[in-house]
Amino acid sequence: MNSLPIIVAPMFLVSNPKMVIEASRAGVIGSFPLLNARPASACAEWLEEIKEALPTEQWAVNFICHPVANTRFEEDLQLIEQFQPPIVITSLGNPKRVIDIVHGYGGKVYADVANVKHAKNSAAIGVDGLILVCAGAGGHGGQLNPFGFVSAVKKFFTGTIILSGSISSGADVLAAQIMGADYAYMGTRFLACDEGNAPEEYKNMVIESDTSDILYTDAFSGVHVNVLIPSLLKEGIDPTTLKPREDIDLTHLVNVKAWRDIWSAGHGITNIVKRESVREIFETLEEEYEKAKQQIISVQPL
Template sequence: MIKPTLTSLLQINRPLIMAPMFLVSNTKMVIEGMKAGVAGCIPALNYRTLEELRASIQELKAAKVPGGSFGYNLIVNKSNIKYKDQLAVLCEEKVDFIITSLGSPEETINAAHKVGIKVFCDVTDLAFAKKVESLGGDALIAVNNQAGGHRGNLSPEKLIKELNENTMLPVISAGGVSTKKELDLMMSYGAVGVSVGSPFIATIESGVSEEYKQACVDYNAKDIVLTEKISGTPCTVINTPYVQKVGTRQSWIERTLNKNKTLKKWVKMIRYMIGSNAVTKAATEVTYKTVWVAGPTIENTTEISTVSKIVDRICS
């Protein structure tokens, strides 16, 4: 069966989604991405209020050009108390697509499809991909072990091929792409497009500090480590001196409490709040507590560039 391509799904010129990145992604980046013929996605949690979220959607709708597309990422588990209201706003404003993460996408798929919004779902394995397919999702975002942030465990080749062979949904690969050669490799495995995040951190348009951007230039793939200190779930960060000092594993108290089914979700929620606060401060202001989220694809970041130049580097 021939599966729809990412370009046909979103009516874009190039098979790339600028992945949603907490604190990094913003309307300025997405507008430049649309001009370059790709899709851009912003985490709904980047906005403190529903009014700010709605204003950003309206800004992107006004700036949209043929060949470009925009969407938003929703954290759909119980830890996101804003989820239902955020979903309502996205549906009211009729964004082009929604990417779901960290929970069941059922409610999002049902609500979004009623108003013609496509829903792509983050998956890291076949079991969850089959669930997404049964719920009527439009595509799978295959988060592999080269992705930044909360990554999967399988290699790009293994994950893409497994999902393609066992589901009828188109597969968008997430992780391991920062050059045209790497994009072509993912497509050769059977991906219909790619979701790319870390290479866009060090751009003029991104909303983080110059120190964060420069770190993506100065550090390399070998400097990326997994930490449990942000959300309780392993997350990739740059191995700065501060990260080395505080360590990357949960405390013995957290590990013990995580074994208790009743307390586990509260422990994760508290850890997420503490970790997010640290990431926010490091991303937006000068601080010695440098917890910078990034993936190994910063390997090919050699300067602070522009969104359009990076799109050209990957797609041309």
């Protein structure tokens, strides 16, 4: 199996060591949110397991930089310093402290951003890469078109660019490269994988749903998120009655209870049609990627 320029996105309550290890052994970059393992002692066990299984491969963790939203802020920083993950993906808040730690042991920091302003701020602080969260991304999707976002960022940033938003096939990965991205960021494609921690009902819902089943709303936290309408209906929530939340409640980033039964997915959901292992997904992606390359080669000029 050849490696593809893919980072498997860290998915809240779904990603786990099995997914990270399988992805990274396949030649891509697996990741998980540190807060998926609770308490911090359990997170240390996850990190130890991954580090032992992947002594030379690339892998990543996701760290919430906001010290109020992340009640485990200091503990997680200590875990990063202790286990030295090769890549730390930062979300929400100023990544300066984690940059100092990670650069101290030779690792890299990638910051996820949803607009040009935040991209400029993170670039100025010294991150190694920017994850451009575009329209249609699972979880907290942005609103920018990827063509415009990549072009805007390339005017001021020379580091690694990771593109996120509706990427779920090998052809999508190639398209991201052609647009100027170094990596494709894929989460939704792996929601129904055998190794993930998503409940069986969630996995089946992802397989059965399409883009018409996804709602972009800020009703729950004041921050826009793509959620599965069927997951709202099963909880007795009428999506037509949802109203924008006036304040921003950042506890959605760490509150397991709030998001255990309200499920998210991105617009790339249509490419998920069956249950597969992580390895099987990568085999499919590689076939699609090679087919897309051949299609480009065969295109004749007008």
